[in-house]
Amino acid sequence: MxxxxxxxxxxxxxxxxxxxxxxxxxxxxxxxxxxxxxxxxxxxxxxxxxxxxxxxxxxxxxxxxxxxxxxxxxxxxxxxxxxxxxxxxxxxxxxxxxxxxxxxxxxxxxxxxxxxxxxxxxxxxxxxxxxxxxxxxxxxxxxxxxxxxxxxxxxxxxxxxxxxxxxxxxxxxxxxxxxxxxxxxxxxxxxxxxxxxxxxxxxxxxxxxxxxxxxxxSAVPARRVRVRAAALPDLGADRALVDGDRHELWTSDADALVRRLVGSGAPFADLEVASASLEEAFLAVTAAADDRSGSRSATGVPGTSTPTTSTPEVAR
Amino acid sequence: MSPTPTTATPSDVTPARTGGGRTGGLRLTALHTRAQLLETVRVPIAVIGTVVFPTLTMLFFVVPQPFADDPAQATAATAQISLFAVMSVCLFTYGVGVAEDRALPWDSYLRTLPVGAGPRLAGRLLNGLAFALVSLVPLVVVAWLLTAAALPADRLVLTAGALAVAALPMLGLGLWIGYGMSTKAALAVAQVLLLPLAFGGGLFLPPQMFPGWLDAVSTWLPTRAGRDLVVSATTGADLPGTTWPVLAAWALLTAVLAVRAYRRDEGRRFR
CATH class of the missing domain: 3.40.50.300 (P-loop containing nucleotide triphosphate hydrolases)
Structure with a gap:
């Protein structure tokens, strides 16, 4: 080489x-x-x-x-x-x-x-x-x-x-x-x-x-699934955000996630699957790595396991 | 895997600046000079401003005066205003123009091409020189037609040389402004410097009309030293002893400032 x-x-x-x-x-x-x-x-x-x-x-x-x-x-x-x-x-x-x-x-x-x-x-x-x-x-x-x-x-x-x-x-x-x-x-x-x-x-x-x-x-959850539901079981999303009855789930395999959702029998409405930009997906992952208080922490992304230091963001 | 897409193998990246040929320094200088001239000429108002202002100054400050009929005085006055024309090119083409260029993404892009600072700077200098010459033409025509000014042929080369030398501190000043300041600051500084330096140096009214204190201050200005040099070249008037030291000191000082600003410049985009 x-x-x-x-x-x-x-x-x-x-x-x-x-x-x-x-x-x-x-x-x-x-x-x-x-x-x-x-x-x-x-x-x-x-x-x-x-x-x-x-x-x-x-x-x-x-x-x-x-x-x-x-x-x-x-x-x-x-x-x-x-x-x-x-x-x-x-x-x-x-x-x-x-x-x-x-x-x-x-x-x-x-x-x-x-x-x-x-x-x-x-x-x-x-x-x-x-x-x-x-x-x-x-x-x-x-x-x-x-x-x-x-x-x-x-x-x-x-x-x-x-x-x-x-x-x-x-x-x-x-x-x-x-x-x-x-x-x-x-x-x-x-x-x-x-x-x-x-x-x-x-x-x-x-x-x-x-x-x-x-x-x-395969390392990033590049699909964003949004759904309204009173309560959801664990659907294996890489990251889940909950705001009242609104759920936002990040996954690399939206098909499997939706199947599990339907299979769980939990009542839901307004199902929406979107392809996130890779950047959005990474942002979701890094944000999760930053605030570990979130419902689930990020997994499977090499590099994010090292704690991000307090590097200030460039204003540009 | 073949690492040879179109031209070269890793070992023969041809150094683009050495060795003359199609990408030699002279050719690149010509390329940049031409592009810069085209860019400037296509904004006619910029050209007209530079060219017309000194000639207007001549029409207002010299032509109506009684001394316009005196060959020696009219020639000296023309020389003064010629220096003013050269000076405004230095402060505006080099000062404001360079600052504006540096703020443009295109300037950054040109810096990613295989070309050093030399040809781009040389293009800039030639561009300014061209504008200085263009701005002198109507000035000389007005002086020739409407005043008694006369420049013997044997003094022409001497005068051109004196103008070039007198312009050196102005050139340094312009490049310092251009490479050291943002566009807005450059414009303000160039405007603030232009008139006091021009008036104080005796480029509008001859220093013989100055009160004593102003004449004393004026002696130490680069414009005054430049003015005395150019007037002496055109009319053969005596050169004050202060002229050369003052001119040299200013040329050196502004050159140092300009080089320092140039070295520190990485484009203006992150400040």
Whole structure:
């Protein structure tokens, strides 16, 4: 196995007395498609900023292709999405692609990039005049302009409609199939399930879970069952919240739970099963780990058994 | 597993900044200069503000005055206002412009590309230089048509050099403001500094019209030293002994401040 493309070892970043990233250790080997999840303020952005050389760690090691990421040469194999709000509004689409392409030794020709991401007709438009979805597609396209070995995609499909999202997924899959390495952040469980081989969840600056998609899926209660009932027997939920006659049950297998509910014969009403985002599920789990006074404590999630220290949340 | 998606194997990540070629420093400088110029030029009001203000100053403060008919005095006045034009470019293009850019996510994004600070900064400097030159053109035209000002051809290069040297402390000041302050603070500080420095340095009214106390204070201002240098270059007037030390001290001080602010800058987004 060759050296990892990204290596973090005990990487910590503080802003004043706020710890945004707290001793994170993480390797991204070549060819992997990694999904990075976590609520806002969890440290995802800080992690990406360290890897892309925007910031330096307060302590610990961060390496990109075996070098410090703040050396420009280390970033020659990196492709990244800008935040969609960050495109210079007065520049034309083609000009923005040209500027980025100019930094790489062998960029994809601009026309080809625009064509591949469905922006061919918009080449002469100023980016300020693009719709949200068009900006998002341009932002993702920019990550691939330099034929990177590693693509960091920060929420690539937020705000896209279903078709556009699936087109982008195809592009990411094709890139990955050709051997490209991807680190992807997303709010959508569906997206991570569709793309990622490995899932890393960060919360409060720490890596909470790191495993294959299957491992992570079975480790978290990703279904939320709501029901009204005077009293319920123990249905084997991973977490149960009770508010008067309203019950909220978290489970990884809603079918089994509903079967048990019906089988128990307890009277109930307003049954509602929803697929929680992975983040919500993790929040439920971490919240349970925090307040052990809850009706049931979290189980089965590696990492949550260690008591969470009083790391202040980053205001971002 | 094949770790070679498109171009390179792990061992031959080509250092993008060395070795000339398609990604050489000069080419990147040209790339960033062009992009920045395009960005600025497409907001015409910004250009017009920078270009028109010094010329208006010339029309109000010099053209109607009796000394506009005196070649030496009119030339000196034009030189003063030229320095004012260069100074406002330094404080606004470098100061406010840099602070604004740093607050934008696009600037952060550019810093993730394989490019060091050099080409981006060089692009910025060239951009400012271009604006300074553009703002001088209407000024010189007005001076030539409407006053007795005259610059002998053999003094042209000397004057340009004097303007560049006189601009150094302003450049440092602008970059310090730009890299050290938030957008709002930068705008306020640039505005607060511009007029007192310009007036106190004798860029609007010649120092000969100053009361004694103001002339004494003025001697220690970077704008006054710069003004004396440029006026001396255009008219051959004597250079006061204080000019070079004052100019050098300010250039050094503002350079240190600018470099320190630049080093500490990681973008403005977390403060």
């Amino acid at each position: 060759s050296a990892p493309l990204v290596r973090l070892a005990g990487a910590t970043r503080r802003y004043g007395d706020v710890t945004a990233l707290d001793g994170v250790t993480l390797d991204v080997p070549a060819g992997q498609l990694l999904g990075l999840l976590g609520p806002n303020g969890a440290g995802k952005s800080t992690l990406l900023q360290l890897v892309s050389g925007l910031r330096r760690p307060t302590s610990g090691v961060v390496e990109l292709f075996g070098r410090p990421p703040w050396e420009p040469a280390a970033r020659a194999g990196l492709g990244m999405t800008p935040q969609e709000t960050g495109l210079p509004p007065t520049l034309r689409v083609r000009e923005v692609v040209d500027v980025v392409a100019g930094h790489f030794p062998d960029p994809v020709p601009t026309a080809e990039v625009l064509e591949r991401f469905g922006l061919g007709d918009l080449a002469r438009r100023q980016t300020g005049g693009l719709s949200g979805g068009q900006k998002r597609r341009l932002a993702v396209a920019l990550a691939f302009v330099g034929r990177p070995r590693l693509a960091l995609l920060d929420e690539p499909t937020t705000g896209l409609d279903v078709d556009a999202r699936h087109d982008l997924w195809d592009a990411v899959r094709a890139y990955h199939r050709d051997g490209g390495t991807v680190v992807l952040t997303s709010h959508y469980l569906e997206e991570v399930e569709a793309l990622a081989e490995r899932v890393v969840v960060v919360d409060r600056g720490r890596v909470l879970v790191d495993g294959s998609l299957e491992e992570v899926r």
